[in-house]
Amino acid sequence: MDTNHLLIFSDLLYSLYTSNDAEGINHDLLSYLRMLIPSPYASLLTADPDAPRFTFNGVYCDPADFTAAEQKYIDNYEDDEIQWMLHSKVSTVLRESDLLKNESRLHSAIYEKCYRPYHIYDTLQMSIVYERKFLGVITLFRTREDPPFSEDDMTLLKSLDKHLNYIYGRLLLKAPDALLPNSASAALTTERTDALIEKAGLTRREAEIVRLVMKAIPNAKIREQLHITDNTLQKHMQNIYRKFHISSRLELFRIMSGTDGAGTGL
Structure with a gap:
């Protein structure tokens, strides 16, 4: 891809x-x-x-x-x-x-x-x-x-x-958690993301990058917002992948959104 x-x-x-x-x-x-x-x-x-x-x-x-x-x-x-x-x-x-x-x-x-x-x-x-x-x-x-x-x-x-x-x-099927208000849905996603960031032991900068990635913000905007170079961003992404034992943004999104079939493990 x-x-x-x-x-x-x-x-x-x-x-x-x-x-x-x-x-x-x-x-x-x-x-x-x-x-x-x-x-x-x-x-x-x-x-x-x-x-x-x-x-x-x-x-x-x-x-x-x-x-x-x-x-x-x-x-x-x-x-x-x-x-x-x-x-x-x-x-x-x-x-x-x-x-x-x-x-x-x-x-x-x-x-x-x-x-x-x-x-x-x-x-x-x-x-x-x-x-x-x-x-x-x-x-x-x-x-x-x-x-x-x-x-x-x-x-x-x-x-x-x-x-x-x-x-x-x-x-x-209108399951109990279906059609949550956007604010409630975002709160659940944020809560899971925060828990996984803490469990993986991410640095403050790595945590910032993960949260931006979860908002589907492209690399150029992430670099601009955090005032970092492309090389620095890629190094942070590699560290994030290593700590989560994954190899792509798609896998990161699945973990953070809870669609990888696993819980937070907490």
Whole structure:
């Protein structure tokens, strides 16, 4: 992941964890995903996990004029040859071209009814599942003019699954800590960050840098704010990584946001 993608990834996670407005989360998610994995169209279809029969209950598209295609999909999803993923109890990332031959998928009923007018050629999908409940599916679309989705694209989308499963699980299932006011959410994040900084034995300067990184502030702004050189910042970052036994900002964000599967250990 290059620097630009890393910053977009960081901004996306920060937006997801600090927003409590469902519409805002959906919009930011699709907008950032299209920057991370360039795609002419992206959609999020949400489902009601408690309905007696499988039911989609939300359609979000970027750009918005793609909504018509996804509305048609909802009306005809049972014709989809890979609709089995909608009933999976685990989060899955798949590339449609890996599962269906071009002849089959580009002449299927679902393609003809929904996607031919948009010249869709391939899709990359991830199901959202929380506590074995299917909550929705994110789909990125590319046309014949675009390069096919790559293994790197799949890996990048997969790297978001724990975050999205957790966020949408809390949001859609309305768990006790869901939809905290922004101030309460920030307070919980700050409390965890302070505890981990103390446990790791960071210096005052290292602690300042960690807090700025958690706000998705780019290196140039960190150097300017702290009046340090790039070489000094990189040395501090290496010391931070060493003390947390990690090797990247992404891992640091996961630890601080509590999405690495571990507690504070305190």
